[in-house]
Amino acid sequence: MVLPTGVVDDGRVVVEGTKITQAAAADSAGTTAAGPAPADAEVLDVGGHWLVPGFVDIHNHGGGGASFSGTADDVLTAVRAHRLHGTTTLVASTVTDEMDLLVTQAGLLSELAEQGDIAGIHFEGPFISPCRKGAHSEELLRDPDPAEVRKLIDAGRGRARMVTLATELPGGVDSVRLLAEHGVIAAIGHTDASYEQTVAAIDAGATVATHLFNAMPPLGHRSPGPIAALLEDERVTVELINDGVHLHPAALELAFHHAGASRVAFITDAMDAAGSGDGRYLLGPLEVEVSEGVARLVEGGSIAGSTLTLDRAFKRAVTVDGLPVQDVVAALCANPARLLGLSDRVGSLEPGKDADLVLLDADFDLKGVMRQGEWVVTPQLP
Numbered sequence: 001m002v003l004p005t006g007v008v009d010d011g012r013v014v015v016e017g018t019k020i021t022q023a024a025a026a027d028s029a030g031t032t033a034a035g036p037a038p039a040d041a042e043v044l045d046v047g048g049h050w051l052v053p054g055f056v057d058i059h060n061h062g063g064g065g066a067s068f069s070g071t072a073d074d075v076l077t078a079v080r081a082h083r084l085h086g087t088t089t090l091v092a093s094t095v096t097d098e099m100d101l102l103v104t105q106a107g108l109l110s111e112l113a114e115q116g117d118i119a120g121i122h123f124e125g126p127f128i129s130p131c132r133k134g135a136h137s138e139e140l141l142r143d144p145d146p147a148e149v150r151k152l153i154d155a156g157r158g159r160a161r162m163v164t165l166a167t168e169l170p171g172g173v174d175s176v177r178l179l180a181e182h183g184v185i186a187a188i189g190h191t192d193a194s195y196e197q198t199v200a201a202i203d204a205g206a207t208v209a210t211h212l213f214n215a216m217p218p219l220g221h222r223s224p225g226p227i228a229a230l231l232e233d234e235r236v237t238v239e240l241i242n243d244g245v246h247l248h249p250a251a252l253e254l255a256f257h258h259a260g261a262s263r264v265a266f267i268t269d270a271m272d273a274a275g276s277g278d279g280r281y282l283l284g285p286l287e288v289e290v291s292e293g294v295a296r297l298v299e300g301g302s303i304a305g306s307t308l309t310l311d312r313a314f315k316r317a318v319t320v321d322g323l324p325v326q327d328v329v330a331a332l333c334a335n336p337a338r339l340l341g342l343s344d345r346v347g348s349l350e351p352g353k354d355a356d357l358v359l360l361d362a363d364f365d366l367k368g369v370m371r372q373g374e375w376v377v378t379p380q381l382p
């Protein structure tokens with residue numbers, strides 16, 4: 001079990017209704033400091049498995065063949081696809097589109113957030129750099145005018161959680177200030193900024209690096225660029241896509257060790273094919289071909305999001321990158337929960353929190369998922 005205090009070999013979690021009421025280490029007799037389990041409790045022995053908190057994804061565009069740019073049904077399909085892989089808290093990300101369409105979509109997503117289906121909205125674009133556009137439509141990109149940023153915040157009706165922007169563009173730093181004032185995370189990404197420009201944006205209130213390394217200038221010894229500025233500053237949490245495609249394991253490990261386990265958030269940046277399969281898909285208005293799990297734009301061949309799910313990111317982090325399980329849990333659960341301001345409800349196994357649990361076997365393959373006290377994936381134990 002991974003508790004906030006660390007890994008314990010034996011322990012017990014008690015779930016009542018939608019909440020955790022106990023989560024504690026146990027001695028060989030099964031006694032915990034939290035006292036006895038309720039006498040009438042149904043007991044599930046998960047010996048030989050890992051029990052960890054449900055995963056929190058702050059950057060995700062879709063899954064199960066559906067997109068967060070689609071209808072309410074599409075959004076619920078994608079949410080469901082990721083829940084089956086352990087993501088119990090998810091922020092829905094949009095991609096660059098016409099402002100009117102983004103405003104409309106924000107209205108739809110805000111209602112689903114109101115109902116508790118998603119944890120909020122992340123706007124990725126349109127305020128990003130044409131030099132680092134990745135899989136965003138170039139003709140729809142614009143400079144980050146604070147008035148337009150404000151329009152998106154308002155359209156999210158209190159549910160806008162994060163905006164990714166290229167802060168070096170005209171209006172960028174003012175937009176960061178506006179976002180910070182409204183309690184919305186300003187995330188630096190799809191950016192061509194210098195080191196100095198990035199430092200200025202962090203000083204203005206930016207606190208997240210959108211998929212560090214991807215869609216930004218590389219780390220250079222005479223022009224260290226955004227990567228050095230984002231990695232060195234204690235105020236910034238860096239997103240990393242751990243799918244083995246977006247980052248070389250050495251780059252991932254360098255970032256993880258430099259930022260430290262408390263400043264990394266593993267994300268999927270998933271598109272519709274996650275939890276679905278190869279084939280043709282749309283990412284916003286652009287056509288994407290997915291082949292052997294790698295999503296690329298049909299035109300130009302840019303990587304277009306991932307087909308990652310967070311259970312696979314977990315397994316890779318432990319088995320390929322050799323990261324400690326406790327640190328991986330921080331990057332998948334506690335850190336993103338803290339960023340979203342949801343630490344009182346999710347992100348760790350503690351009494352009073354939502355009963356969001358993930359069960360993994362000894363090989364780190366997913367065997368069970370509970371969300372708010374209900375099994376999404378029921379463990380089939382021998």
Ligand SMILES: [Zn+2]
Nearest residue numbers: 059093124269
């Ligand atoms: Zn994205």
